[in-house]
Amino acid sequence: MIDATPGDARARPAPSWRKKWRKLWLDIHLYIGLVAGAMLVVIGVTGSILVFWHEVDAWLDPQMRVVAARPGGAAAFTTLETIEQAMMAATPPGGRITHVWTPRDERSCYLFYYDLDGDTRRFCIDPYDATKMADRLYYSKESPFRHALMGFLFQLHWSLLLSDLADDGGVIVGVAAILLMVSTLAGLYLWWPAPGKWRSALTLKRGARAERLNYDLHKLGGVYSAAVLLSVLMSGLYMNLPTPFLWIVDHVAPLTEGGRVPSLSEPAAGRPSIGFPAAVAAAVARSPQGHVERVDFPGDAQGAFTVYLNDVTGVGPFIRSRTLTVDRYSAAVLRVHDVTQGTAGDAFLRWQWPLHSGQAFGMTGRLMVLASGLLCPLLFVTGLIRWLQKRRARRATRR
Known part of the structure; x- marks a missing residue:
């Protein structure tokens, strides 16, 4: 989002302090976008995919996730005790089960994750007859390029694969989330229209030239995705930097036992x-x-x-x-x-994951998070184009 509508020569001259203040926020918005914008693209696009990760994972690897439905559907599933026996038989020596996803419907399996020699693996147990269907590497400690696709996307999303190289990969992404929240708020401030200008500020200008169209796309993409982006960035900050996040929340709205x-x-x-x-x-x-x-x-x-x-x-x-x-x-x-x-602080924390994953508000919430992530490339590319346009204009003026 930029400081003024291109070609608007009728705008009143602002006082010098307002110009300086606006220039400051424009620079903040610009340089954060240039530095962290590419990170936002990666985080946003991978986050959009991960909103539907169960469905994508089942589509890409049906042998790991999909079973043939039997007559009776879920009512014909075997007992959990039988599933547990199959789990223990399927876990190799030295393996430690960490968690299991239960069947989502009559065509899904029990998906067990386990750690073995530093790697994370998973296997599928048929819910009807408790047979082991597949056992595959999910996440490798040696190389990110040995991860399964979903493991790769999750690591890319939360740490940009930096956790494979250093323990502070999540911290770097957490700091980027703070910067991107500041950039988003700065963009909203720069966009905020004067009284009577709301309609034009919220719509594309018809028949506009390419420069104005690029400006409008950047402006509207940022405005319409701002609320979801801010909530997703804040919840991501909580997950990547939990200690300072909990400290702040506890001082604003006390948490049970400090959270x-x-x-x-x-x-x-x-x-x-x-x-x-x-x-x-x-x-x-x-x-x-x-x-x-x-x-x-x-x-x-x-x-x-x-x-x-x-x-x-x-x-x-x-x-x-x-x-x-x-x-x-x-x-x-x-x-x-x-x-x-x-407490109210506890409730605030428990909203974070549903907001981040899109589980809040059901399918509507998932689609909103999906759309906001897919808008990140648009915001970065249109912002970059706008910066290049203004740089060329300044050089032409100097010449």
Whole structure:
């Protein structure tokens, strides 16, 4: 977004302090766009794909994700206990299961992820007869070019693959998110129309020359995507720089235990760990509404199971998810998380992932995040063209 409409010679001369102030924000908007704009393109386009990553993943690798539907559909699925036995038989020695995605419909499988020798792999278990269908590398510690496509896209999205080279890859993207939020706000300030100019500020000028058309495309692309971009950038900042983000939120709207609520199981005291079917049963007994979407396994002896439910009624019209942590020894439900629980700050944090992924507002939210990500290349290219146009004009004036 730029400082003035091209060719508008009738604009009143602004006071010098306003010109300087506007020039400052124009420079901020310009240089952040030039430096971080290419990063925004990569992050935005990959984010658009990842909004529908389940569907894209199943389309690209049906052997890993798709099973033949049987008569009776989901009602004909075998028991979770049988799935767990198949999981243990399918996990190679030294492998540690980290989480499982449950079937999304009658043609989906149980998708187990596990760590082995530093790599992340996954295998598919048929929900009807518990047979292992495929086992593939998902993410390699050695090279980003050995990742599966989805693993590659996730790493590219959250760290630009810098995490494969250094531990602070996510920090770099988090800092870029801060800069891009500032650039977006600066663009909104520069665009903000005078009274009576709102209609022209929100529409394309008909029959305009290429220069004006480029300006309008940049302006309108930024304006119509600003709200979604700001929410996605803010939630991305939370995920990449959680410690400073939690500190700020806790000082504005106090969080329960500072936002870092431990999910620790009781001491084993000689008790064996329960299996994930028992954890699911405990979560569903506590919250019978909804569909179990995913289960995270304990990471160590004090860890707990985390059960994610979707399509839960009674938690709000826009976000219908709930997360429960379950003790790995006693099967007691330790915590229940959703947007109705805790303080205002807690609720704000629980909005971040649904906003970032598009899960908030259902399919409408997913499409909005998809569109905002696809607009990022338009914003970068039109902004770059506008900068080149103005640079050529300045050189011509000097000559």
